[in-house]
Amino acid sequence: MEYGILGLIILALDIYAIYSIMTSGASGGAKILWTLLVLLLPVIGLIIWFLAGPKGASASV
Incomplete structure (x- = not known):
């Protein structure tokens, strides 16, 4: 059950x-x-995106 919530x-x-x-x-x-x-x-992709990904539209002003 815990894996379902984590998923x-x-x-x-x-x-x-x-x-x-x-x-x-x-x-x-x-x-x-x-x-x-x-x-x-x-x-892994989520972690990499969080650390190095493109920032939101408001951050690029």
Whole structure:
């Protein structure tokens, strides 16, 4: 049961990460690469995105 809840949390965080990537000021190619990283490696990709990914649209002002 705990793994189901953990899976839902990771899914929600991945969806948030993809949304944040798509609304960031990064180039189209960078958005595609970040999205693929998060989709193909959900946990590791999420951690890498959190540490080094493109920031939100409001942060690029």
